Amino acid sequence: MSLDFTTLDALRTHHPAWRLLRSDHAPLVASFLHRVFVAPNVRVMAAADLAEALEDELYALRQQRGEDNAFPKSGIEYLNDWAAPDKGWLRKFYRPGTDEAQFDLTPATEKAIAWLAQLGERQFVGTESRLLTLFDLLKQMSEGSESDPAKRIAELHKKRDEIDAEIARVLSGDVPLLDDTALKDRFQQFMLGARELLADFREVEQNFRQLDRRVRERIALWEGSKGALLEDIMGERDAIADSDQGKSFRAFWDFLLSSRRQDELTELLDRVLQLPAVADLNPDARTRRVHYDWMEAGEHTQRTVAQLSQQMRRFLDDQAWLENRRIMDILHGIESKALALRDAQPAGWVMDMPEPTADIELAMERPMFSPSIKPVIASLSLQAGDEDIDPSVLFDQVVLDKARLTRHIRHALQDKAQITLSELVSTQPLQQGLAELVAYLQLGSETFTTVANEETQELIRWQAVAADGSDLTRSARLPRVIFMR
Numbered sequence: 001m002s003l004d005f006t007t008l009d010a011l012r013t014h015h016p017a018w019r020l021l022r023s024d025h026a027p028l029v030a031s032f033l034h035r036v037f038v039a040p041n042v043r044v045m046a047a048a049d050l051a052e053a054l055e056d057e058l059y060a061l062r063q064q065r066g067e068d069n070a071f072p073k074s075g076i077e078y079l080n081d082w083a084a085p086d087k088g089w090l091r092k093f094y095r096p097g098t099d100e101a102q103f104d105l106t107p108a109t110e111k112a113i114a115w116l117a118q119l120g121e122r123q124f125v126g127t128e129s130r131l132l133t134l135f136d137l138l139k140q141m142s143e144g145s146e147s148d149p150a151k152r153i154a155e156l157h158k159k160r161d162e163i164d165a166e167i168a169r170v171l172s173g174d175v176p177l178l179d180d181t182a183l184k185d186r187f188q189q190f191m192l193g194a195r196e197l198l199a200d201f202r203e204v205e206q207n208f209r210q211l212d213r214r215v216r217e218r219i220a221l222w223e224g225s226k227g228a229l230l231e232d233i234m235g236e237r238d239a240i241a242d243s244d245q246g247k248s249f250r251a252f253w254d255f256l257l258s259s260r261r262q263d264e265l266t267e268l269l270d271r272v273l274q275l276p277a278v279a280d281l282n283p284d285a286r287t288r289r290v291h292y293d294w295m296e297a298g299e300h301t302q303r304t305v306a307q308l309s310q311q312m313r314r315f316l317d318d319q320a321w322l323e324n325r326r327i328m329d330i331l332h333g334i335e336s337k338a339l340a341l342r343d344a345q346p347a348g349w350v351m352d353m354p355e356p357t358a359d360i361e362l363a364m365e366r367p368m369f370s371p372s373i374k375p376v377i378a379s380l381s382l383q384a385g386d387e388d389i390d391p392s393v394l395f396d397q398v399v400l401d402k403a404r405l406t407r408h409i410r411h412a413l414q415d416k417a418q419i420t421l422s423e424l425v426s427t428q429p430l431q432q433g434l435a436e437l438v439a440y441l442q443l444g445s446e447t448f449t450t451v452a453n454e455e456t457q458e459l460i461r462w463q464a465v466a467a468d469g470s471d472l473t474r475s476a477r478l479p480r481v482i483f484m485r
Contacts, residue, residue, distance in 0.1 A: 016088035016108035017115075028071070029082060029089060032057050034113050037105045041293045047092075047101035051075040079103060107203040114195070180277035187278050194290050254455065259418055259482070262295075299451075400432060400439045409440075409448060413485045418451075421481040422458045430462035437462075437476060444481055453480040 012018050020026055036042065036053055054075035062070055073081070083092040089109045093102055146152055169176070178186075269288055272278055408428050412419045421440055430436045437460065444450035461475045 016106060017112040019087065020089055020109060020112045021116075025071075028057075028061070029109075030113050030116055033089070033105060033109060034117075038110065038113055041296065043296075044102050044104050047076065047079065047103060050103050051079060054078060105202065107206050110202055180280075183275060183277040184281060187272065187281060187283070191283070191287065194287075254453070259416070259420065262417065400435055402439055402443065405436070405439055405443060406447060409443065409483055413483065416485075418482050418484045420458070421478075421483070422460055424483070425460050425462070430460075433462055433464055433474065434476065441481065444483060449484045451482045451484060453482065456480040 012022075020029060023029065032054060036045065036050065052075070058071045058075060058078075071078075079090065080092070081087065083090040083103065088106060091104045091106050093104070094100070095102055146155075269290070273283065273288060409419075409424060412424060412427065421444075424440065425437075456479065457477055458480050459475055459477050461473055464472055464474050466472050
């Protein structure tokens with residue numbers, strides 16, 4: 001972006017972040033929204049709860065300043081004012097099927113709050129970790145774009161030699177360790193990246209909403225065929241999904257959904273937060289579960305995209321219903337005009353019809369007669385046999401013990417935050433085959449919270465008995481299903 005006078009003057013007038021910094025109530029807005037939304041990583045809050053929290057904040061400020069008229073409006077009036085189009089600091093909306101207003105932070109407000117947080121004097125400013133990060137990024141881009149196999153192999157050999165040399169130093173007793181300064185430097189760089197990542201989710205979500213708004217405007221003003229409209233809309237959706245932002249978000253989500261990666265992140269965070277140098281920085285208590293905050297924010301973005309898709313489908317169905325209604329109105333108009341002209345028939349010829357003719361069917365063209373087949377029923381008398389048959393087989397039924405499956409899932413989730421369906425089956429094999437596998441999927445949709453990864457397929461096997469009594473192995477391939485705590 002060019003920082004010329006015209007651009008900056010337009011930003012000063014129209015950008016919500018700049019308007020927030022220029023506002024007389026900027027300290028109240030920034031401090032309250034940071035405490036309520038940014039610090040606890042809250043995405044959406046009901047209007048009643050947010051107004052109550054703001055009323056407590058206003059009461060405390062009035063007591064502190066000793067001025068009863070310092071903030072004369074009520075909490076809900078301030079919230080509606082901050083969500084007005086001329087402010088744009090909050091987003092006010094209604095969930096489908098509810099009449100209670102909801103509030104969410106806009107990306108511009110989060111940017112302004114993040115900029116204000118950087119104005120304070122920092123006790124420690126690290127530069128080494130940033131330089132190493134930039135150097136690693138350049139190496140990744142250079143190595144990832146190299147198409148010469150010889151150069152790639154030479155680079156891999158170089159890395160292997162460096163790793164072998166480091167292993168030799170460690171075996172000889174020379175174990176290099178980071179000092180306290182380097183640890184603080186890298187931890188601050190990690191926290192900065194973690195906060196920026198949480199802020200990026202709101203901007204991604206806002207971009208999807210803007211796409212949905214543009215598509216609705218296009219549908220409302222469309223004058224072509226419905227097929228061309230759907231092709232245009234689906235092309236726009238595919239363009240967003242295949243864009244750099246869409247690919248990056250999908251890769252991030254796939255990486256974070258891996259249970260192995262989550263366990264690794266949890267272990268690394270616990271180990272780093274126990275270091276004395278990091279403990280001296282007094283990190284936030286939420287740092288230990290920052291990867292779960294990433295997952296919660298990403299899941300909220302995914303739910304927003306799904307809701308937008310459902311609303312778009314409903315909007316298209318409404319448009320089709322209105323079009324069908326218009327067609328029926330035209331047909332009713334034709335019928336009413338025809339009934340009005342029934343008693344006043346026009347003079348002269350109205351319609352020409354071809355002369356009626358007889359259909360000639362020759363005798364030899366008719367099919368020959370074929371008599372119907374009459375079944376012959378033999379009159380046989382049934383005799384009772386003397387076979388000793390166990391009638392209990394007729395009453396044998398396969399009963400699935402869903403309570404046992406539920407206890408197994410809950411017991412597995414006591415030690416892990418999430419577990420896949422294949423892991424559940426491996427620890428407790430299927431006893432009733434495909435019916436038990438379907439019962440697991442039913443429990444995932446009714447009792448537990450599950451996430452399905454369509455891009456990763458898993459093969460689940462179980463033992464069964466053939467008709468001749470021999471053992472055989474059956475299998476089913478389905479997307480990875482993750483049960484979450």
